[in-house]
Amino acid sequence: MNILNLDNLIVIAYLLVTLVVGIYKGRNIKTFKEYAIGDYKFSNSALVATITATWLSAGSAIGTHEKVYQFGIVWVVIFLFGVVGIFLFQLLAPRIYKFKGHLSVSEIIGTWYGPQARVIGGICVALHSIGMVAAQVGAIGYVCHEFFDLSPMIGILIGAGIVVIYSSFGGIKAVTYTDIIQFAFFMVAIPLIANIMLIKAGGYSGLLEKVPAEHLKIFPNYGSVSEYLFLFLFFAIPFFDSCLIQRVLMAKDKEQVVTSFKSTALVMILFYVLCGLIALSVRTINADLNPNNVLYYTINNYLPMGIKGLGIAGLLAVVMSTADSYLNTSSIAIIHDVVNPLRKSSLTSRQELLVTKFTAILIGSGAILVAISFKSILQIIIKAWIIWAPIMVVPLYATFLGIKSNSNIFKLSAIAGIATVVIWLIYDIEAKTGIDSMIPSLFANLIAFSSASLYYHKYAPKKLNKPIMPNQLPSYKEARVAKLRLQS
Structure with a gap:
């Protein structure tokens, strides 16, 4: 040179x-x-x-x-x-x-x-x-x-x-x-x-x-x-x-x-x-x-x-x-x-x-x-986004849109996203379908987050109506107790 x-x-x-x-x-x-x-x-x-x-x-x-x-x-x-x-x-x-x-x-x-x-x-x-x-x-x-x-x-x-x-x-x-x-x-x-x-x-x-x-x-x-x-x-x-x-x-x-x-x-x-x-x-x-x-x-x-x-x-x-x-x-x-x-x-x-x-x-x-x-540079980028998307994207949308939630819902949705990625790897689904795990795992996270949030809002209506910070919301156990009290 x-x-x-x-x-x-x-x-x-x-x-x-x-x-x-x-x-x-x-x-x-x-x-x-x-x-x-x-x-x-x-x-x-x-x-x-x-x-x-x-x-x-x-x-x-x-x-x-x-x-x-x-x-x-x-x-x-x-x-x-x-x-x-x-x-x-x-x-x-x-x-x-x-x-x-x-x-x-x-x-x-x-x-x-x-x-x-x-x-x-x-x-x-x-x-x-x-x-x-x-x-x-x-x-x-x-x-x-x-x-x-x-x-x-x-x-x-x-x-x-x-x-x-x-x-x-x-x-x-x-x-x-x-x-x-x-x-x-x-x-x-x-x-x-x-x-x-x-x-x-x-x-x-x-x-x-x-x-x-x-x-x-x-x-x-x-x-x-x-x-x-x-x-x-x-x-x-x-x-x-x-x-x-x-x-x-x-x-x-x-x-x-x-x-x-x-x-x-x-x-x-x-x-x-x-x-x-x-x-x-x-x-x-x-x-x-x-x-x-x-x-x-x-x-x-x-x-x-x-x-x-x-x-x-x-x-x-x-x-x-x-x-x-x-x-x-x-x-x-x-x-x-x-x-x-x-x-x-x-x-x-x-x-x-x-x-x-x-x-x-x-x-x-x-x-x-x-x-x-x-x-492959592209392979590294895809792996990097597979780490990010199944865990962070949906909770961040909920945060910035002001949707109330709590730590348990975050962890549950993260587990759903990670589990989907693991299943994709174990059964080599990408090789069979041509679809990598990022989008399916993102949807798994979305479904888990949405379902858990709906369940949570249903069983703790009084708690959720209070003007408190989302990280102070009651746990699932407290939500269940709230439901029983409403039914009694």
Whole structure:
């Protein structure tokens, strides 16, 4: 690898600037609260940048190009339904903001469902976040191998090492300000690449003439209409990602929350449309590529010097901006929501801060091991969401919609979700049906939560009419006693 090559110099400059800014911006953090959510002084543009940078990941950037190249604009539409999910999240964001002062999503869960639920939630957040970090770390290794002919392990150590250093040292401030840099890189790179590839494809007219007709259909013959409608619906459902909830808790006020998420949605529309344009343009030029390598091939073979370096830096930015966010939330979850509540005496803010920084380093190291253990980045992401969805999504909806419940209902629904995942694994149902366990386990959690809540409300009407906090609601035994008293 020729280090003095212009493209390499651009990438090295990006990595160094990211590292320096991350350390500089996080240098004055004194309390755990500052480390977790900052000081409520982030601007609208900073929030938009960090929300967008966190939302986009290796799956978003590489996956969009892969799917559109292979199946056409239907996958642009599918990803745009993810933007619908951002708009829906924005509608619920003011309700989430009512929990201002909380430092994590698990702490919110603890307020609503009790201390045991907080610990369970903290474990879920940590495991899910570690999986997401591992997926991005694996992508960093693959990018470095593809463009610089480095071994994936060396690439992982370089890229992940930089992320771990600034994220563990500077907390959410380092993450946010490096997200701004990363946002700038990929939002400059993507339009430039799209413009170059469109010209090579012969402009819009040449693109429409050469691209297969099936690629321009909303419902192509590659799958059934019902399958695509399911994907539209699935992508539109907010899964209350822990990092996005953290961004809500960072905001100054409700108005900033709403404005930031609306602006993010608009940016995401532009991003997905441009990615689709790149993929279709490449399809007209070369129809024989491996879909998994479309973006890598495009950057390596079609971009002039300088723009190629910007494209590589932009791709690294997409991956690193997601990795640092999940690294931050996972370390917070482990110490603030699992270790501290289980201790007889809580850590001081200073102790909690120092231990969390050290934990972030350990998690980063663990994520490297996970990334090495899995060959597929997509496989890691799916496993990470299988940890999150069957336990956390339904209770979070209930929390933000103000539906009263208690710790027992939370635990019962969690058991139902986990049991479904275990059954799927034992009987290898995914291999037989082609359906992974995430959606069935999510529905199992929903059914258990809804059924238990209906039972609970039926047998404790008087108790539930009192204006008390949900985590103070009576137990099932008390509910049963209430029913007997009503019948006597």
